[in-house]
Amino acid sequence: MSFFKKHAYTILFSSILVGANTYSLLKTFVIPSAVSQVVVAQTNATTSSSDTTTSNDASSGQATVTDSSYQDDNISITITTESNGDTTYYVADIELSSAEYLKTALAKNTFGTNITETTSAIASSNNAIFAVNGDYYGANETGYVIKNGVIYRDTSRSSEYEDLAVYADGSFQTFNEEDTTAQALLDSGVVNTFAFGPTLVSNGEIAVSSSDEVGRAMSDNPRTAIGIIEEEDGSLHYIIIVSDGRTDASTGLTLYEMAEIMQSYGVTTAYNLDGGGSSTMYFNGQIINNPTTNGNTIKERAVSDIVYIGY
Structure with missing residues (x-):
C-alpha cells in the first residue's frame, strides 16, 4: 500500500x-460582508430636514476658514501642531453650539465586516469639516456598536477596557459592557459608542499607568484620542489629538503620554480610539497628519468608521 x-x-x-x-x-x-445599510434614527441628536436646511444655510457663505481653523455660528475648530520630545502631534480644539454636529459615519455607508474606506474618503462623502478615525468596530466580532442613535451590534465584548458613550446632549461617559445592554444605553440617550480604549482620563485624573498598552502594540505609537472639557456654562468643548509615529521624524506616544497631554488641556474625560496606521486627522479636505501604515510609508489605512464634525 x-x-x-x-x-x-x-x-x-x-x-x-x-x-x-x-x-x-x-x-x-x-x-467584505455587509450586514446592513446605515439608517437614520429619530433621536434628540437628529435634526429634521428643515432644521438641517437652516443649519446648512447658516454655515454657507458665513464660515471663516484658514489652513488651521474653521469658524461659523455653530462650529469652531482650531488645529495646532505640537511636539513632545521626538513626537509630533496635532490638537483640534473644537467648540459646538449643539451636539448634533458631532457625528460618526461608517465606511461605504454600510455596517459589516471588512467594509472599509480611508478616513478622508468617508469624511469627504459625508461633507465633513473635520474628521478622525473611529474605533474600527469591524476588526472585532463582538462589542456594542451604536452609531448616530442606531444599534448595529448588541453582543458584548469581554474586555478589561471600558467603552465610551456619547449622549445626545454631547456629554461623555465610560462604561463596561458587562454592566449594561446596548438597548439600555440607547434608552438612556446614548447616540454613539466606541469600543476600543482604554479610558485615558477620568474625572480629570489620568486613568492609565506608564505600563498600560493595547494588545501587543509597541509602547510608542501613532495615536488618536478624544476628550471633553466640561465647561461651567454647559457649552460643548472637545479636544481631539492625533500623533504621528513609527518614523524617524516622529516615534509616537505611549498611552500614558497621550493621557498626560489630554489632561494638560483640562479634559475631564478622554478616551483612546484606534491607533497605529489608522490614526488620521482630516480637515477642510486635507489630511493634517502623516498616517504611517508600514515603517516610513506615509499612507492612509482604510478603516471601518470615523468621528466627524459637520452639518
Whole structure:
C-alpha cells in the first residue's frame, strides 16, 4: 500500500482543516460582508430636514476658514501642531453650539465586516469639516456598536477596557459592557459608542499607568484620542489629538503620554480610539497628519468608521 493511500484520510482531513482555517481568517480579515445599510434614527441628536436646511444655510457663505481653523455660528475648530520630545502631534480644539454636529459615519455607508474606506474618503462623502478615525468596530466580532442613535451590534465584548458613550446632549461617559445592554444605553440617550480604549482620563485624573498598552502594540505609537472639557456654562468643548509615529521624524506616544497631554488641556474625560496606521486627522479636505501604515510609508489605512464634525 502506497504512503498516500495509507494516509489518505489523514491528508484529506488536514486539507479540509487548513481550508476551513484559511476561510475563517479570510472572512475575519479580508472578505467584505455587509450586514446592513446605515439608517437614520429619530433621536434628540437628529435634526429634521428643515432644521438641517437652516443649519446648512447658516454655515454657507458665513464660515471663516484658514489652513488651521474653521469658524461659523455653530462650529469652531482650531488645529495646532505640537511636539513632545521626538513626537509630533496635532490638537483640534473644537467648540459646538449643539451636539448634533458631532457625528460618526461608517465606511461605504454600510455596517459589516471588512467594509472599509480611508478616513478622508468617508469624511469627504459625508461633507465633513473635520474628521478622525473611529474605533474600527469591524476588526472585532463582538462589542456594542451604536452609531448616530442606531444599534448595529448588541453582543458584548469581554474586555478589561471600558467603552465610551456619547449622549445626545454631547456629554461623555465610560462604561463596561458587562454592566449594561446596548438597548439600555440607547434608552438612556446614548447616540454613539466606541469600543476600543482604554479610558485615558477620568474625572480629570489620568486613568492609565506608564505600563498600560493595547494588545501587543509597541509602547510608542501613532495615536488618536478624544476628550471633553466640561465647561461651567454647559457649552460643548472637545479636544481631539492625533500623533504621528513609527518614523524617524516622529516615534509616537505611549498611552500614558497621550493621557498626560489630554489632561494638560483640562479634559475631564478622554478616551483612546484606534491607533497605529489608522490614526488620521482630516480637515477642510486635507489630511493634517502623516498616517504611517508600514515603517516610513506615509499612507492612509482604510478603516471601518470615523468621528466627524459637520452639518
